[in-house]
Amino acid sequence: MAQYFTGTDYLLSLPVVLLTLFALGILLIDLMLPKQLKWVNAVTAFAGVLFATAGVWRIQAVYAKGAGGYLGRFAFMQSMLVDRFAIYFFYLFLAGTALAILISVRYLEIENEHHGEFYALMLLSVVGMMCMAAGYDIVLIFIGLELMAISTYVLVGFLRRDRRSNEAALKYLLLGAFSSGIFAYGLSLFYGLTGSTNLRAIGNALQHQMMVRNGHADPVAVLALITTATGLLFKIAAVPFHQWAPDAYEGAPTSITGFMSVAVKAAAWAMLLRILVFGLYPLRSVYLPLIIFVSIATMTGANLAALTQNNLKRLLAYSSIAHVGYMLLGLVALASVDYTQPAFYDGFKGILLYLMVYTFMNLGAFAVITSLRNREVIGDEIDDIAGLYFRAPTEAIMMLIFLLSLAGIPPLAGFYGKYFIFLSLIESKHYVLASLAVLYAVFGLYYYMRIANSMLMREPLEKELLPLSWGMRAALGVTAVATVFIGIFPNWFIEAVNWSLGLTQATPIAGLMK
């Protein structure tokens, strides 16, 4: 009983502590900065992200090295499990945040809303994300979720004189709070059923109850599962729980839209996988039909809605919902087979790789849209990007790369995410779903090419060249290089994903060579 905290606990919480300290530091430093020096906050935030990355690196070096080494360590009385899965997501969050900080600086100056709280909220929301990814206790997961969500609500409403931003924040807040309530209700039912808040204990107790009832789930467990899954699906914005996403994405400051579409979404996915795959795995036969239905609805709804959008941020919002649909297919594959089958790992791998690839290509696309913001032009309509090639050829080419990658064209990164997911679907014998997904990918190509068409074929509305800040250049460079590089040398990244799943064998582009 009397078990006390050791150095391990403190080391494993190091990234979280560092991010919090830097966020508080930004709040204090911000008070002393004159208006022209607000960029110092961005530098501090960036330094915070770097320090946190170093912290994660340290954890990785000490606790997760080697094939036969530890797969993870518990911290704080099993509240937190820092395993390779969590470390992988830590890196994703930090990469997404660093890029979002880079593209925010100039944008906030133009919007005249350059405050230190912006960066502090970003860092604190990463703290929440880390609690979601590493949480092994539903209390910590839920508090992490709320921490991330509340910071994001504020960030969405950061442009206070923009009506769309206010409206988006309010809608997001109301729907988000509502879904959190449903989610908490489901979690409380699980606690009532199993008497524990620990994911492993919940899983074991459910397994036991299933065995006692001859493989049938308790009706209350089904109710708990459905409410929990509703909350989770809402957070990843799957149809029919997606209505908040287009409005929130459109109204938010563009750099925050990018941040939400990658880091916040990755965190929601980490939480979903933690709960559904690690905790509620005994109930997988119950949630499988639900996930199949939601994934089909998501792909259909989002792809059809995206066809007619004229606002770039709205269009990319629907496209990001469609990507969630594809990722859910990976969950379908991994839930429909036993964990000894290859389809389980390929589905898992597909989701993780997809999230990594998506971080770079989608943030890249949002970086280009952010750079269109000018003193006079909001720059998020499809007309605003018209003739971009003649105004800024480099950016136009980069945007084309991001769009092709989002559509999943082979030499680029986006292809490999989809590849593993379709592979896992075929391995788990979901042929109809796989063909449906390929069909919808064609729809996707159409609306991405609409943007490309406007960019390359139409006359520019303005002739003025776009000035680029250094941060924007760095962000665009990193995302473009990553998108191309992952596409050409996927092996390293697939190995990174294998590592995060604890798979020892190096899979040379898996089935491609077979």
Add this chain to the structure above:
Amino acid sequence: MLHLALFTIFGAVAVAGAVNLLVQRHPINSALSLIAVMASLSVEYLLLGAEFVAAVQVIVYAGAIMVLFVFVIMLLNAGEEELTRGSRVAILVGIPGVLIGAVLIAWTLVQHSGTGEVAIGALPGRPETIGWLLFHDFLLPFEVTSILVLIAIMGAVVLAGRPVPTSQQPRKEA
């Protein structure tokens, strides 16, 4: 038996109060229903053996927070109280209803008096247990909650605490 009866009665009161909270038009009426919900919840906690949580529920929620709620509603000029058909029915049925409820509770208590004694601190939800859970088993969630509260304050400051800036040039309407 006594336990179950009391639990059911106060559960019903809590649910009725929650429904009333949503149905009422006037914010003060909703706030008063919320007090009823909080108070009956604290009885439920006590019945479950969580004496400390029950006390905190009364002091913090039914006491401090609700006073703040009512203050804010009053400050924001809630408006005249209006008599609807529902409130007339409530006046007519309410007093007999409360009397019946009180008699019911008193009757159950009298019927089951002397079924056992309980000393303060003998129930499972002692402050010591809660302290151990908060600062040992759930230390990390507890600390993260403090950041959560900080974020809420920051959000209020960011969204409402500063004058809205005017842009140098007005934005083109979309």
